[in-house]
Amino acid sequence: MVGQRVERATARLPRPVAAMIGVLAVWAALGVGHLVAGLLSAASSPFLAVGDAVVRLSPQPVTEFAKNTFGTSDKLVLLSAMFVVITLVGALAGLLSRERPNTGAWLIAALGGLGALAVYTSPMFADLDLVAPAAAMLAGIGALRRLHHLGLRAGPSAAEGGVSRRSVLVGGSAAVGLGALASAGVGALVGRDVQASRAEVTAQLAGATYAERAAQAPAAAAFPQLGTPTYLTSNADFYRIDTALRIPTLAAADWQLRVHGMVERELTLSFADLVGRPLVERPITLTCVSNPVGGDLISTANFIGVPLRDILLEAGLEPAADQLFSRSTEGFFTGTPTSVVMEPQRGALLAIGMNGEALPPEHGFPVRMVVPGLYGYVSATKWVVDIEATTFADPLRKGFWFERGWSRLGPIKTMARIDTPRGSTVPGGAVTVAGIAWAQHTGIAKVEVRADAGPWQTATLSAEVSVDTWRMWRAELALPPGSHTVEARATDKSGYVQTELQADPIPSGASGWPSVGFTVSGA
Numbered sequence: 001m002v003g004q005r006v007e008r009a010t011a012r013l014p015r016p017v018a019a020m021i022g023v024l025a026v027w028a029a030l031g032v033g034h035l036v037a038g039l040l041s042a043a044s045s046p047f048l049a050v051g052d053a054v055v056r057l058s059p060q061p062v063t064e065f066a067k068n069t070f071g072t073s074d075k076l077v078l079l080s081a082m083f084v085v086i087t088l089v090g091a092l093a094g095l096l097s098r099e100r101p102n103t104g105a106w107l108i109a110a111l112g113g114l115g116a117l118a119v120y121t122s123p124m125f126a127d128l129d130l131v132a133p134a135a136a137m138l139a140g141i142g143a144l145r146r147l148h149h150l151g152l153r154a155g156p157s158a159a160e161g162g163v164s165r166r167s168v169l170v171g172g173s174a175a176v177g178l179g180a181l182a183s184a185g186v187g188a189l190v191g192r193d194v195q196a197s198r199a200e201v202t203a204q205l206a207g208a209t210y211a212e213r214a215a216q217a218p219a220a221a222a223f224p225q226l227g228t229p230t231y232l233t234s235n236a237d238f239y240r241i242d243t244a245l246r247i248p249t250l251a252a253a254d255w256q257l258r259v260h261g262m263v264e265r266e267l268t269l270s271f272a273d274l275v276g277r278p279l280v281e282r283p284i285t286l287t288c289v290s291n292p293v294g295g296d297l298i299s300t301a302n303f304i305g306v307p308l309r310d311i312l313l314e315a316g317l318e319p320a321a322d323q324l325f326s327r328s329t330e331g332f333f334t335g336t337p338t339s340v341v342m343e344p345q346r347g348a349l350l351a352i353g354m355n356g357e358a359l360p361p362e363h364g365f366p367v368r369m370v371v372p373g374l375y376g377y378v379s380a381t382k383w384v385v386d387i388e389a390t391t392f393a394d395p396l397r398k399g400f401w402f403e404r405g406w407s408r409l410g411p412i413k414t415m416a417r418i419d420t421p422r423g424s425t426v427p428g429g430a431v432t433v434a435g436i437a438w439a440q441h442t443g444i445a446k447v448e449v450r451a452d453a454g455p456w457q458t459a460t461l462s463a464e465v466s467v468d469t470w471r472m473w474r475a476e477l478a479l480p481p482g483s484h485t486v487e488a489r490a491t492d493k494s495g496y497v498q499t500e501l502q503a504d505p506i507p508s509g510a511s512g513w514p515s516v517g518f519t520v521s522g523a
């Protein structure tokens with residue numbers, strides 16, 4: 001009872017209650033910011049904008065560390081860490097408010113200011129985007145003040161005062177919970193719009209005119225029973241790499257592409273303009289420059305789209321433009337060598353479909369770029385809305401990853417990967433070794449394998465469907481019981497033999513012969 005009397009005299013909330021009130025206040029701010037952003041413009045969620053800013057401002061070693069340590073869950077790790085930090089700042093704001101209510105409010109205002117700054121400095125900023133962070137800040141400060149006030153008025157338990165502190169906290173939590181639900185609800189509505197738009201596009205693709213269709217791949221194009229991939233990767237299994245913390249939710253009807261810069265005629269294309277043209281469909285193997293030797297950041301799909309070269313010819317591309325600078329809705333940007341895109345046989349696409357459907361949201365719906373033979377980071381802009389013909393010499397037009405130390409041009413390196421055996425012990429007799437090899441737009445000519453640095457043995461290749469896609473290979477090695485190391489190397493159709501020299505993915509893609517160790521069991 002003594003403790004309580006002291007508390008009353010100085011009108012302070014117990015520490016845990018004060019901390020909890022601060023936490024509720026910042027959660028309310030997050031929820032309101034996210035909700036208003038969902039209603040006005042998804043890009044303006046202050047929480048995600050801060051996340052984007054962290055990604056944008058992280059020095060290259062930090063980005064690499066995150067990618068290498070957390071892989072594709074790096075986004076989840078970042079957002080969770082931010083949530084924890086913001087929650088702790090909220091608790092601190094609540095505690096500071098015990099002494100002087102304004103101190104906590106200032107801290108929350110500073111947090112809100114950070115959100116507003118992140119939104120304001122985002123590459124896709126529009127004035128309306130400041131509404132969400134402003135609403136978040138007001139909600140946070142308002143909730144802190146209100147709950148603090150209610151908490152002071154309330155008694156420690158219902159018996160003593162009219163309202164108990166417990167009920168203030170419960171009420172506050174319920175309000176925050178409702179806000180989170182509303183925010184999720186708005187998100188779901190927006191998601192439903194995109195799903196409806198995708199369904200419509202899939203139907204349009206079925207009824208479209210095609211100048212070229214991908215043939216059904218022959219059974220001999222792959223032998224998945226050996227542990228190598230199927231020739232086409234399903235959309236669900238297709239690897240995904242991007243810096244987007246939130247998948248853009250642009251409906252096809254709202255999409256526009258601006259083609260401008262060093263062109264004679266600036267073009268603005270709608271989705272109807274694209275889907276109304278004769279479409280082409282072709283299999284292409286996409287590869288990420290971050291793929292380590294033996295890695296799985298590689299997949300193949302039948303992409304449907306419009307030749308990018310045709311669009312640029314219509315725009316009257318100036319010969320001096322050596323870089324196509326593309327941007328996406330969420331702020332990614334990269335530069336692609338014009339010379340590659342303009343090769344008549346290259347087959348670079350503005351893609352609108354993937355394996356017979358509209359692009360999945362995470363693979364760039366409604367429109368992305370795909371350029372056979374170039375790593376994704378310099379060519380495969382998802383959610384693309386702007387293509388500017390410019391030069392590599394322009395100091396203000398540097399690709400996102402080029403700015404972070406990766407190579408300017410990103411030709412895919414000729415590589416092989418070993419998929420089988422993967423277990424550490426295999427039965428004796430002839431050991432089947434199998435895998436994939438790729439040299440997009442050049443084509444694979446040969447794959448060789450060797451055991452224990454012995455002589456190279458030529459592997460059997462799967463049927464070739466296109467030089468723009470991977471090929472599978474298999475070989476039988478007669479190996480005695482004991483431990484063995486098998487290596488592989490690919491030769492492409494230009495005669496180039498995959499180098500033994502080991503290189504890290506940064507700056508221009510991993511190299512080196514893949515190698516697996518395993519034990520052959522005795523008789």
Ligand SMILES: Nc1nc2c(c(=O)[nH]1)N[C@H]1C(S)=C(S)[C@@H](COP(=O)(O)O)O[C@H]1N2
Nearest residue numbers: 239240241242243288328332376377380382
């Ligand atoms: N908008 C956007 N497009 C992007 C990226 C990105 O971060 N944002 N990443 C690129 C990289 S590094 C790769 S490897 C490919 C991956 O495409 P996928 O996720 O469809 O496999 O997308 C490219 N396009």
Ligand SMILES: [Mo]
Nearest residue numbers: 288289376377
């Ligand atoms: Mo990538």
